[in-house]
Amino acid sequence: MRKIEVGFSPVFFNVYDSPNDSIVVIIDVLRATTAICTAFKFGVKEIIPVATIEEALSYKQKGYLVGAERNGLKLDGFDFGNSPYHYMGSNIKDQTIVLTTTNGTQAIETAKNAYKVVIGAFTNLSALCNWLAKQDKSVLLLCSGWKNKLNLEDSLFAGAVVNEITKLSEYDEISDSALCAKYLYNMAKEDPDRFLHHSSHRRRLAKLNLKQDIKYSLTLDLTDIIPILIDNKLVKMKI
């Protein structure tokens, strides 16, 4: 049976019935999964997501390029934060990057044993949905949220995916969580930026003067690349 479910926070992963038979889409649109898609668009070879700063530091000491963000800010001593604009330089081409973020890389860690783990962002929405709809598998849209709480922008993106893939393919079951996300998306889609105006993380980023990042992160279809987790490394999916 092919179904669609949305986990509005990583804590939902452990109540999900069938991770071993599902494609899990990791969502952290502001900004980790957008940054990851951007890095692949600009030619990175692979990204090693790690959950803790300690692991990131250990890679840094071994000479890796390392991105590290907590609470919206790049950590001192590392090469990048989680702004997509940090991943547009020629210095990343064909490189391996290690990445740890407040929410997104934790969600990847939580889901790593699922059947397949892929990365979703508005910037690869159509490519992702076209691919998902062709797979004979259930889909779990796993929102990274903010410190295990729901956030509006990831929920909205989950709704965008539900909306698209149910147009492209027939699923046997659309869970209440997926309906909820889809309703939100259909309410917001004319003006997502306005819809997110009151969201907590948007306010958090606006304080950090990251309006440019928000605008970029809400842009559709800048790339056809779908990053996929293979042997604990994110690589460009071969389609």
Added chain:
Amino acid sequence: MRKIEVGFSPVFFNVYDSPNDSIVVIIDVLRATTAICTAFKFGVKEIIPVATIEEALSYKQKGYLVGAERNGLKLDGFDFGNSPYHYMGSNIKDQTIVLTTTNGTQAIETAKNAYKVVIGAFTNLSALCNWLAKQDKSVLLLCSGWKNKLNLEDSLFAGAVVNEITKLSEYDEISDSALCAKYLYNMAKEDPDRFLHHSSHRRRLAKLNLKQDIKYSLTLDLTDIIPILIDNKLVKMKI
């Protein structure tokens, strides 16, 4: 700081920051919390919520009146299920009832150490909101969901509460989860029955021929009673 948050499933309770300083509203509109409000309307003295069938059975053997439901059905050998219509008889007046249900009583168990735990349903919506708005406390609206997953009807009720109490009082922070629930409610409020048409639990209950229960459970303000948990028993709040 006074805030409003929605936990779309009991698993959210453990990521909530400040349960000891918050009023937790337990929500299971189809049907446990509606049944509880109905029982108080019809004069029950107290309800002892228990999480397991074993506990319920042990009370039954001691001679208590016991309600027990799993997967939408009354369990054999017990006095009631979780239909509100089971709690309208003169036999419950001034009695103590023990209750275990698939989702609702589990949520009560999860939250029992919060500052205050109260019961919410469409049937006591206005009384509940008027009281909440007067308390100088944060509010966590805890949806029972279905086996730890989000369900549409509890989310909708949470949104109704957010909608009402933000009209009645000023809160310092309205979380993304609360915004999400409120948006859903505002989309659905003209015709909640139609909105819930695709919901999984509604389909589940419709199969059990419980349309009458659904209609009753979506009726506003049948009682002014707010059940509250005191010493692990639900009693009528003295206002």
